[in-house]
Amino acid sequence: MTTATTIPEAFAQHVTQRPDSTAIRDVGGDGLTWRQYGAEVERIAGGLVGLGLRRGDTMATMLTNRTEHALVEMGANHVGITTFAIYNTSSPEQIEFLLTNSGAAIVVTERQFVDRIRASGVDVRTLVLEDGDVDALTPDAGFDFEATWRAVRPDDVLCLIYTSGTTGPPKGVEHSHHNFIEMAKSIVARFPITPDDRTVSYLPTAHLADRGVLYYTNTIYGGQITMCPDPARLGEAMVEVRPTTFAAVPRVWEKLKLAVEAVLRGNPQMQAAFDADDPAVLAAVRAKLGFDQLVWAQSGSATLNSEILSFFTKIGVPTTDLWGMSEIGIATAAPISAAKPGTVGTAMPGYEFKLAPDGELLVRSDFLMLGYRKSPEKTAEAFDEDGWLRTGDIFTVDAEGYYTIIDKKKELIINSGGKNMSPANIERAVRDASRLVGPMLAHGDGRSYNVALITVEPAVAEEFGVTARAEDLWREPTVVDLVRRAVAEGNARLSRIEQIKRFKIVPTVWEPGTPVVTPTGKLKRNVLRAQYAQDIDELYAAEPASDVYEPHGREA
Known part of the structure; x- marks a missing residue:
């Protein structure tokens, strides 16, 4: 375990102990050794001080996953500057909120994002990579780098992680250096990371998964990071890097599986051999996926469905589900050898758990968030009088200590009869019934029965001989029939009150990073309900339209 108490201290240990080992690189590039990384961090740290930034200030980045992101963040953290990243899909209005709430003194970005930052209307100093603004950063004479980073304290605010805003406006979660040092200890106790490990950074740098599990933990323990600026290049990066550790959300695992299945369909002999194990x-x-040297992989944001998990288990990819929050880090996960499908594992080292009477999970640890930026009231609401953080998530736990997430407390369906139901559980039952069913929204709040809006996966539709354009799949008879069957099969796994009575197939695909889905694949339910309000009303109409279906195969 590391003896460092701050990120700069951990960083300095690697610069000293393995100066000629590659620390960080971009896909297709040679990268920087720890010695080179350290020199760049020193230059940038001095340059930021030269611009007038000091310990306690805040810096924002709006960058793709590239080496420069790590350089500027690490340089800032060596000064004691708090850093955070803005999702690349953010609108000017969202950027305005983040810059204002955070009190950012400076933004480092790429030219492709400059117009949106300016359109936010926030008067903030902006450094643009392509304009050479970061390359031009130079320490003033007499800048004492070591004294500067040694002045950074464990309880200084290291970073902000803004929540996804699925149930309200985003909140700026503050974490200290101590928090992420201790979180990293918790992670490596169950999922080892050493200087011999390699990983790929491709998830949004604004999210806990990339920032916490990948960037900070690998920096603290010396793992080599390859930056992948475009998720579309992930396959290329995986084959090039042959990572030993990997983390993904269910949508990524699903796409990897679909890609393999497409290749197998084109080679009947290989398909037969695959089916025969x-x-x-x-x-x-x-090896084709780049997983031939993988030691462990994690899946977060939502549990993997049984079909996807079985596929990766079959090909020998060691995967486990985890659960965490921006406020607490990665709090549950089972060791690879002890993973239990359908659960998110057991409590990670350093965490205490208890379930409230209504099933809400309460968490306590000495490395939970410091609070929400500029929101003392919301911070106070998050904790009870004994220091337990209210997660807002409903769980069950079995006799062996394995936790299963049911749903978010605020997202539970409460029907007209007062029955509480989990929309995620309903959606999972239908999606598990057919790979054709994509993201979907179950609805029934204040109603006497449940309905659903369902999207379909264009790539899977092709397997059934459907050649229509993606935007026309919703009205293809074959697709409608298959979705009806999936809903009927899903209903068979649910109690009568949970079952979907009517549904519509939506003519669009709900992709991560769009206005209706967070970058990590979580539905923005309130946004969806508002956007599809008319469709939802039509699902409850006394005389429904022709595009409203019932699961047993006849139109409503």
Whole structure:
């Protein structure tokens, strides 16, 4: 375990102990050694001080996953500057909120995002990579780098992580250096990371998964990071890096699976060998994905459905589900060898859990968030009088200590009869019934029965011989019939009151990073309900339209 108490201290240890080892790189590039990384961090730290920034100030970044992101953040953190990242999909209005709430003194960005930052209307100093603004940063004469980073204290605010805003405006979660040092200890106690490990950074740097699990933890323990600026290049990056550790959200695992299945469909002989569990073919698939040197992989944001988990288990990819929050870090996960499908594992080291009478999980640890930026009232609401953080998530726990997430407390459906139901559980039952069913929204709040808006996966539709354009799939008879069957099968796994009575197929795909889905794949339910209010009303109409269906195969 690390002996460092701050991120700069951990960083300095690697610069000293393994100066010629590659620390960080971009896809297709040679990268920087720890010695080179350290020199760049010193230059940038001095340059930021030269611009007038000091310990306690805040810096924002709006960058793709590239080496420069790590350089400027690490340089700032060595000064004691608090850093945070803005999602690249953010609108000017969202950027205005983040810059104002955070009190950012400076933004580092790329030219492609400059217009949106300016349109936010916030008067903030902006450094643009392509304009050479970061390259031009130079320490003033007499800048004492070591004295500067040694002045950073464990309880200084290291970073902000803004919540996804699925149930309200985003909140700026403040974390100290101590928090992430201790979170990293918790993670490596169950999922080891050493200087011999390699990983790929491709998830949004604004999210806990990339910032906490990947960037900080690998920096603290010396793992090599390859930055992938475009998720579309993930496959390329995986084959190039052959990562030993990997983290993804369910949508990424799903796309990887679909890509393999498309290749297998084009090669009947290989498909037959794959179905027969031929070791050579399974190994070839693993290598094709870049997973042939993988030690462990994690999946977060939502539990993997059984079909996807079975696929990766079949090809020998060691995967486990985890659960965490911006406010608390990664709090549950089972060791790879002890993973239990359908659960998010057991409590991670350093956390205490208890369930409230209504099933809400309460968490306590000495490395929970410091609070929400500029929101003392919301911070106070988050904790009870004994220091337990209210997660807002409903869980169950079995006799072996494995936790299963039911849903967010604020997102539970409460029907007209007062029955509480989990929309995520309902949606999972239907999606598990067919790969054709994409993200969907179950609804029934204040109503006598549940309905759903359902999207379909264009790539899967092709497997059934449907050649229509993606935007026309919603009215294809074959697609409608398959979705009806999936809903009927899903209903069979649910109690009568939970079952979906009517549904519509939506003619669009709800992709991560869009106005209706967060970058990590969580539905923005309030936004969806507002956007599709008319469709929802039509699902409850006494005389429904022709595009309203019932699961047993006849139109409502």
